Amino acid sequence: MSDPLLHIKDIHIDGFSDERWHKIIKGVDLTLHRGQVLGLIGESGAGKSTLGLAAMGFARPGCRLTRGGIWFDGEDLMQASESRKQTLRGARIAYVAQSAAAAFNPAHRLIDQTIEATLRHGLRPGDDAAEDAKALYAAMDLPDPETIGLRYPHQVSGGQLQRAMTAMAMSARPDLIIFDEPTTALDVTTQVNVLAAMKDAVDRFNTAAIYITHDLAVVAQMADRIKVLRHGEEVEEADTRDMLTNPKHPYTRSLWAVRALHKPSLREDDTILSINNVTASYGTAPVLHDVSIRVPKGRTVAIVGESGSGKSTTARVITGLLPPLKGAVQFHGDTLPPALKDRSRDQLQQIQMIYQMADTAMNPRQRVSEIIGRPLDFYRGLKGKAQAQEVARLLELIELDDSFADRLPGELSGGQKQRICIARALAAEPELIICDEVTSALDQVVQEGILKLLLRLQDDLGVSYIFITHDIATVEAIADEIVVMHQGKVVEQGPKEDIFAPPHPAYTELLLSSVPTMDPDWLEKVRQT
């Protein structure tokens, strides 16, 4: 085989935090040939993005490349001058960032940003580059490719921006593109189209790519080879099909295992909460239309749908944060006052909430004992020693030892923070807990732990859950019943097995068929149908 396009040998990268240098990447090798796509997977903090950026000879502020070699098309980037690297970046190596909404400059039109690198590097004249950008927009399946470039970033949707960014990376016809979690922020129904557009583009121009993600099913569609990273070290690397069917390392197998979590659904006729014909709006913008949902006692109802479908708004109506315009919420058959301030303390105690961002849902200045102790005092009147004992018991319940009581949120990992939030909800001894995307911000292995904990707590305490999520694998793992929501309406509701079994209403069909599977040919099949 010819010389590799990119060759990284024994690279070491340090990052500066907490007043000292830490090792982020500890001696990783990487070889990529022209036209090849390498998938980099691993949990957050594994060093995937850092390694991806190193392929451009770039270190984020607060990071430094300490040792090793990076050769791009035979040229040593560790030795190259900054201005030499500038001539490569954007021209021969391009980057596609995770959040297109943040990576587009709000002050400039899309077209100007799309062809900026091409113009600055003097690769084509302006008119030519602009015409080419329009062709790329069309290839990316963007609406109105002739004029969409004249819009500003805030005037197009997230999925469209992500495609425009791929067009931006393609504009200079680079030899290598670094995709850094480009679909993580998108809804699944949008993700399919973006993935297909990116794969097409890479195939058409025979561009090599490094595809960084934490989603196995996504990487299975995009990559020829997969490299697994953990704590800045390589775990293993193999061809995609080998890796999927026969992962060698126990860590890789543990990543694979999460997706296999499945809970058989149980029926229950006793209703704990029902939402009857609720219509709600923010100001004059209607959000929910005639929504009715039934939650069986001691079971889990998963509300699924894409962003903007009204999932979280439903939770706000249940908790009384957003009084509905029409309809009512009944708890054990009794109608709850629509507004939070009119509800009694008992009514408040029965329904608790856990949030997506455990980080921002806790006061960073309060210790765990105070965070959990507050609802103990407020709802159950426990103070002093009794409170401390109850905090210890709750910590044990969520599988943490009582030394955590003295910690501040900043001293906890993501999974531990979410566990503390669960303990805080349990402290009120509620009958119903609303979980709003509680595992979305967590790594897969940590997600598995949280889901198993929630299931065990349901078995032990008989608590009911409303589980708001956009992730079908999570639904598979935890739900008894499913509510599918789309554009503020309930598409269907029923036991999990019934919803998953065809025939489906059109939207459910679209939603289910958009979820990538571990089959590397899945994307091809979806595109053909």
Next chain:
Amino acid sequence: MHPILTTVLQRLAMGVITLFFVSLIIFSAVEFLPGDFTEAILGQSATDETVAAFRAELGLDKPAYLRYIDWIGAVMQGDLGQSFSGRSASGVDRSRAVADLIGPRLHNTLFLALMTALVAVPLALFLGITTALWRGSFYDRSVNAVTLTTISMPEFLVAYLLILLLVSLNPVFPSLANIDADTPFWERVYKSALPALTLLLVIVAHMMRMTRAAIINLLASPYIEMARLKGLSPATVILRHALPNAWAPIANVVAFNLAYLVVGVVVVEVVFVYPGIGQLMVDSVSARDIPVVQACALIFAGTYILLNLIADIVSIVTNPRLLHPR
């Protein structure tokens, strides 16, 4: 109508309402001043009858709300009233219109403000951008050290240090800025150089540091990283990608400092005996020349409101979300 125009008109209306409330505050504040013009002129030996007669002549015997209505009514018709000074208890009236008193003084103050601003604003922007570009360098640290020093010193001290340096030790500029309406343009500039330089040293620091901070604040944004990964030079990254998003905070601090050039210059005017509006106001307060005090205060308030309005408009028109709604 374009939404921007609507917003601007709304702000303008709000400004007028604010000005109205400010006029109430000014009037009541002046009411709280101990003594009045009659006592200041006639002294303590005057009989009660004389004082009362003089008050009646000046209209000071009317109740406060009537005097306020008279005043604000006249102001709305563009009439700032007659000054008290020049009038005496004997009935001789050599007073002048407030507008005639303030006019030349305001002209002088605006001349000094404009002259300072024309140098200070571009200089501050240039320093702010270049220090952000080369942050951490020797240049950055020196500029920061110097501006921190000038911002920390009281302005009268800066003024006297400049007199020491540029008048006593090296006679370059005159220490007294005694200009009048007939002074030719370049002589005006020359005589106003020291007060302008003092003001410049005070306001450049503030504006430059804010510009630098506003730009550096944006450098951690993903779109700045994206610009770097496109292989753009550091200068292009700052000028094309950071600066357009930093105008709002910069416009605010510039407006604040320009307003200061008009309303806050009294100390500098006193040191250099510069015949500006600040001195006029202070003199009028001690003489209890109420119509002049009120007119000056109203002009100051109007300047503040107008400049802040301009800053708001700059923030709006540099924000594409507002300029190009969905």
